[in-house]
Amino acid sequence: MFDVDQYLKAIGFAGQPRPDAETLRTLHKGHLMAIPYDSSWNAERGISIWRDVDIDVDAVFDDIVIGGRGGNCYELNGLFRRLLDEIGFDTAVLSAGIRQVDGTFGPDLEHVFNRVELDGRTWLADVGFVGPSYLEPLVLSDDEQPQFGSRFRIARQDDYRVVERKPQTGDWQPVYRFRPQARDFQEWSGDQRELVEFAQQLVGAGTVIRGRAFDTGQMILIGRRYLEVDNGHDAMRVLVEQDELDRVVRTILRADR
Incomplete structure (x- = not known):
């Protein structure tokens, strides 16, 4: 059963939460550090990955x-x-549609995240993306926004906005694109042929994606490809040995860092 106090304790938030920017930042980063992303639970859903996009909050909380x-x-x-x-x-x-390996974007309804209206500004809040991405919410603005060694900006592309990230070394890279208008859960029902075809590719590939944030970056595991982002420095390697893969999985899922 959903319980605010239990939730705040689980993500390490102390004190009285208030609807302000400081609280939003603290909650966002704390959530990413405390609760991992783990796509292995999608396997049982098959191509109906988005079937329960309007979640049963109490069941998912438990x-x-x-x-x-x-x-x-x-x-x-x-x-x-x-x-x-x-x-x-x-x-x-x-x-949002997430940037794919070939540089294209996935379907518009592929990724679900949040918008927050606060103090006359629009914020992007996303604790459900494995990364590399933002640890604290981004303001929907054309300005560059530095975070923990990386820089972020939100570019305009026709009627889309594109979240882009620049590490310490390297060029700007898209993370995902989105339209800033609010979505309705009914949009995920009905005939979603593009989304179903995309899900078939994901399920067919069978690649498990896991990730968790730490204080200055993120751990990202896609199959056996392990990316660690620390203060804006990206380090990628392939985990060939099963023992090493198992250790990284345990670290991500249990926060043994």
């Missing part, structure tokens, strides 16, 4: 916050949105 399993984008961001609503933030649902 599974993830109390039970300790990781979650996918709409589970983690759905829980976080409920937490923000309970505290008094003004939230809405957004969706």
